[in-house]
Amino acid sequence: MSQQAASQHAAPADRPLLGVGILGAGPVTQAIHLPALARLQDILEVRHIMDVDAAVASSVAARVGATAGTSMAALLDDPAVDVVAICSPHQFHADQVIAACRxxxxxxxxxxPFAMNAEEAARISAVSAETGVPIVVGAMHTFDPGWLAAEQNWGDLPGQVHTIRSSIVLPPNARFEDFATEIVTRPAAGRPDYSDPDVIKSALRGGIMGLAIHDLPLVRRFTPDFTDLEVLQVFHVRPFGYAVSLRTPTRVIELRAVMNGTWKPQWTFEAIGDDAALHIDFTPSYVQAGSAVATLTRGNGSDTRTFGPYGHNGYEGEWRELAGLARGTRQAPAAQTLIDDLTFALAIADATAASAGAGHAGAAGKAGVTP
Structure with missing residues (x-):
């Protein structure tokens, strides 16, 4: 950021800017986080960007006037960095979260996901408790003002819900990324061998942990008995997608997604009860299109309330939350909530992959979730 730009967006003297350091400068950082942070220059400033590719780190850091580097240790040692965002490949998340806390x-x-298994999640929770450093997991829909407004107004809906649906129809991420920014070093796309059952299983597991996981914390909000989960049916959808049906003793859960050449993206979430229903239309995250719109309906539809659209989406919302946590004006989420969200997602992903069989329609099976 230039000195002139910095002065134009300077924070009040009693609330200095918080410095942001980002580990990993790939498409999510470039197309999502940097645009969101650009709208929050009165509270947050990107000061250090690290990537294992020095050219990528330098190119992306130059866009915001930040320090560039290839060393995680240098970023964590940088006194200008108050808040760390971890946008690296999944397998590095746990160790990097722990290092940032320490x-x-x-x-x-x-x-x-912030961890790849329950053991990693437990380590993160212990270190967060030991150091007092709050952790936010980037499930952006939980920070969307449309969702938050619905949550504040839905009354007894969670207790009466019997059906929960997450339905996603999107073009491939690369198309959104190209709309949003000039991506540096896009990974080369391959052609999966869908005749290989292991490839199918990997695609299904990746679909749950990479796409469905955005909505699984919302699903769990309406699933009090999530520890007793049964997979009813699984289908792999080409070129990339899934159709998964599950149930608990009191709920039916439907997860649907396909990423293809569609011209009109659609991302919806529904929670349907005996006398009330919630319908949310989420915006595609990459195009920075504002908040979700939530509709609450009761009875025969005569009582309908709509919330949104608001001026920002869930990605901006999570950064606002992070700034509040860093300043101590917001309360950190309970570590057990993060662990329960993760174990719920892992259980669905593992059971979905295990259920993939002939014709890629799985037999019913139990999904083990440790409370």
Whole structure:
């Protein structure tokens, strides 16, 4: 950021800017986080960007006038960095979250999933409790003002819900990324061998942990008995997608997604009860199209309330939350909530992959979730 730009967006003297350091400068950082942070220059400033590719780090950091580097340790040692965002490949998340907590940063944002298994999640929880550093997981829909408004107004809906649906129809991420920004070093796309059952299983597991996981914390909000989960049917959808039906003793859960050449993206979430229903239309995250619109309906439809659209989406919302946590004006989420969200997602992903069989329609099976 230039000195002139910095002066134009300077924070009040009693609320200095929080410095942001980002580990990983790939498409999510470039197309989502940097545009969101650009709208929050009165509270947050990108000061350090790290990527294992020095050219990528330098190119992306130059866009915001930040320090560039290839060393995580250098970023964590940088006194100008108050808040760390972890946008690296999944397998590095746990160790990097723990390192950021031990470095004494004020708050940590980690892209989902924040851990790959329950053991990693427990380690993160212990270190967060030990250091007092709050952690936010980047499930952006939980920070969307449309969702939050619905949550504040839905009354007894969670207790009466019997059916929950997440339905996603999107073009491939690359198309959104191209709309949003000039991406540096896009990974080469391959052609999966869908005649290989292991490829199908990997695609299904990846679909749950990479796409469905955005809505699974919302699903769990309406699923009090999530520890007793049964997979009814699984289908792999080409070129990339899934159709998964599950149930608990009191709920039916439907997860649907397809990424293809569609011209009109659609992302909806529904929770349907005996006397009330919630319908949410989420915007595609990459195009920075504002908040979700939530509709609450009761009875025969005569009582309908709509919330949104609001001026920002869930990605901006999570950064606002992170700034509040760093300043101590917001309360950190309970570690057990993050662990329960993760174990719920892992259980569905593992059971979905295990259920993939002949014709890619799985037999019913139990999904083990440890409360």
């Amino acid at each position: 470095a004494g940063k004020k708050a940590v944002l980690c892209e989902k």
